Amino acid sequence: MPAAPDDFTQIVACLKSLGLTKYEALVYIALLRVTGATATEIHEISGVPRASVYPVLEQLQAKELVSVSQSSPKRFAALPPEEGIGNLLSCIQQNALRAQEDLSAIYEERLSPEREEQELIWNLYGITAIRKKIVELLAHTERDVRIIAHPQLFSEDIKRALNHKAHHIAVEIITPQWDGEPPGTMNVYVKKTPEIPKGLDRAKDMMAGGVFIFDNRTVMVIVGLGKEDAVALYSESAGFVRFFIRYYDLIIDWAKKPDLK
Amino acid sequence: MPAAPDDFTQIVACLKSLGLTKYEALVYIALLRVTGATATEIHEISGVPRASVYPVLEQLQAKELVSVSQSSPKRFAALPPEEGIGNLLSCIQQNALRAQEDLSAIYEERLSPEREEQELIWNLYGITAIRKKIVELLAHTERDVRIIAHPQLFSEDIKRALNHKAHHIAVEIITPQWDGEPPGTMNVYVKKTPEIPKGLDRAKDMMAGGVFIFDNRTVMVIVGLGKEDAVALYSESAGFVRFFIRYYDLIIDWAKKPDLK
DNA sequence: TAAATGTTGTTATAACTACAACAACAAGAT
DNA sequence: ATCTTGTTGTTGTAGTTATAACAACATTTA
Structure with missing residues (x-):
């Protein structure tokens, strides 16, 4: 029984601005609340449809936020938030830096049409x-x-x-x-x-x-x-x-x- | 004639991770290349459909990336990238900080089901x-x-x-x-x-x-x-x-x- | 067999993208 | 003055993509 929405809307919003989707955020939060869980357990804790849990977990693995066990059924665990969030943020910071450099270059060379x-x-x-x-x-x-x-x-x-x-x-x-x-x-x-x-x-x-x-x-x-x-x-x-x-x-x-x- | 794609795909990708859409990124970049422009000029420089330029500019104003003139036709100008990007980034950093605090709290209190x-x-x-x-x-x-x-x-x-x-x-x-x-x-x-x-x-x-x-x-x-x-x-x-x-x-x-x- | 797991689809929804069309307005021509 | 002509700003309407939600099936485990 998918339960306990528990209102993480605030945190979810923050995580969204870090590039996660709603489901990704919910699953990650759910995983942080336990030491490990199967897909079905995640579904129960987070309220995310069970079938959606699998692709979402793949995303989270790619984003280096969770680890997976070999067992059957597979079990999943969240990496500590300091590392996980830190990772996401540092990626974004890197992008921001690149963008800023490139854009500043453009900004300096900008054409000044002789308008008043x-x-x-x-x-x-x-x-x-x-x-x-x-x-x-x-x-x-x-x-x-x-x-x-x-x-x-x-x-x-x-x-x-x-x-x-x-x-x-x-x-x-x-x-x-x-x-x-x-x-x-x-x-x-x-x-x-x-x-x-x-x-x-x-x-x-x-x-x-x-x-x-x-x-x-x-x-x-x-x-x-x-x-x-x-x-x-x-x-x-x-x-x-x-x-x-x-x-x-x-x-x-x-x-x-x-x-x- | 909407021209010069000029391949800013790299920068656009970076800006996307900062929460901008493709159009928002393209318009912002276009504005950085000139000292100011009308909606139509922006359309020509950026290649973004003219009708789409208006709502996009509203978004950019809300994100504090551009300023508008009173004149008719309205003219638009980009704020310097150091400020604009800096603004976006610091918002995200704030969110990351909040998320990290909240999530760490959850992570510490996590239940340990007595599984091996x-x-x-x-x-x-x-x-x-x-x-x-x-x-x-x-x-x-x-x-x-x-x-x-x-x-x-x-x-x-x-x-x-x-x-x-x-x-x-x-x-x-x-x-x-x-x-x-x-x-x-x-x-x-x-x-x-x-x-x-x-x-x-x-x-x-x-x-x-x-x-x-x-x-x-x-x-x-x-x-x-x-x-x-x-x-x-x-x-x-x-x-x-x-x-x-x-x-x-x-x-x-x-x-x-x-x-x- | 029954239950749970993992996978694969389909549909809905929303956001972004793209374009067409229109009214309002200004400048210029007749 | 009236009639074009072109531009501006607005609106509406599809196409496209990604996310969200659910149903169905095959596979494994007990």
């Missing part, structure tokens, strides 16, 4: 992708960076890049709160967000994300800081940049005024 | 799995190890384990050739393979792999050293063990004789 890509406004999804882009833009900045942003946005990576850059270029930051070490050579204006300048209704929304101005030339606007629903726009488009510089100037004036309260 | 698994003869496929098993068996050995094996079999891992163990237990090795540092505390008999004892026809075949005897209790026999077609048998079965101990004794007698040539 800089007039475009680009979208970026996902908070990690956004943070990485910020670090990248920061690395190419030559004169100054001006920032209005929610503190959540400043990952360790970004803070490190900022601290590093602050030695060479001007860094100006407006934020409702600054965590961590005192901002050495940077100008950081800490202003509570509740009442940003009058008349700018959408200003508060903006503050939920951030505005980054690099060299007065490239602007990145981030909206939404939820887990993965963050969106960023960035552009070198003149109009786009001008709009946000003006916006920034407005805020900085207000920020520089001494707190009246 | 030790009477079975087990098969193991793949040279890396075999080498790892050897290291594992070595770790649990308490008195002595006796080995007849082809030098190819001794990976760095195994040599290290042997050198380490040699301080506590007796290690005896017969091999036609010994590479690397002189075998400190181990007894190594180097004997050319060509004419092993008389009358044992299959002996030569055996020497193409190896025989490991752990504590006179567990025996592992390896046959075939090809890339991935290596097979090992191991067992604690009394008959199996006795057979190979007798075989070993035969060889060791011959090996200890001074070279007559």
Whole structure:
């Protein structure tokens, strides 16, 4: 009687991303729970149809996750997960390395059709992708960076890049709160967000994300800081940049005024 | 005109193991070759059907591999491969870690049905799995190890384990050739393979792999050293063990004789 | 013989692949 | 202005492959 689903859905999902199928994952898990088993026992423990167990076990042998006995009926045993998973992962890592090398080569040699890509406004999804882009833009900045942003946005990576850059270029930051070490050579204006300048209704929304101005030339606007629903726009488009510089100037004036309260 | 297949099959295969589909890989590669492109241009560069390009680009955005412009027509650009691939890989690594933790927990708590698994003869496929098993068996050995094996079999891992163990237990090795540092505390008999004892026809075949005897209790026999077609048998079965101990004794007698040539 | 094992098929389902067709839109021509 | 023409983005519909699920049969073991 095929029993005990036991809910390994989480682990199965993880194993799938390592290239296993659902059945392969279930059988492997089942084998880890005992010291050894026949095909039929595996079927009972894992819930995988008995007839499907055989081909699946072949796959797992090929992937070096199980060993087989000579006996009749054959008995199967799982190799320790440290080795099994380690094996799978190192294969993938190897592939990733190869891909990265090959693709980086392609990326460096890429043709630049003489289009004015800089007039475009680009979208970026996902908070990690956004943070990485910020670090990248920061690395190419030559004169100054001006920032209005929610503190959540400043990952360790970004803070490190900022601290590093602050030695060479001007860094100006407006934020409702600054965590961590005192901002050495940077100008950081800490202003509570509740009442940003009058008349700018959408200003508060903006503050939920951030505005980054690099060299007065490239602007990145981030909206939404939820887990993965963050969106960023960035552009070198003149109009786009001008709009946000003006916006920034407005805020900085207000920020520089001494707190009246 | 969709052109230039350009044979990225290798890279595509690598990217597939990172969880991308063929189309996703092709589109990503295509985007890396230019600074930006419209859906139609991507179709032309990559050879992916134009209608398929749109959903594929959505997938890639979700995987944080490309960014999109606001313009009409939309333009797409690839994020640098170091970041893109790095992202994918770190996700997988995270999953692998979680899986390994969960599975190790299961593995430790596994039920031991009181069966005599030790009477079975087990098969193991793949040279890396075999080498790892050897290291594992070595770790649990308490008195002595006796080995007849082809030098190819001794990976760095195994040599290290042997050198380490040699301080506590007796290690005896017969091999036609010994590479690397002189075998400190181990007894190594180097004997050319060509004419092993008389009358044992299959002996030569055996020497193409190896025989490991752990504590006179567990025996592992390896046959075939090809890339991935290596097979090992191991067992604690009394008959199996006795057979190979007798075989070993035969060889060791011959090996200890001074070279007559 | 009966039960369990191992093998071989067939079917279903889902995902990926591939292509055809359509509406919306813009640019240019008459 | 209207009518082409071509492009873009969307939708739908098959073909293909891999996985999933089950049924049936031959073989072994007791």
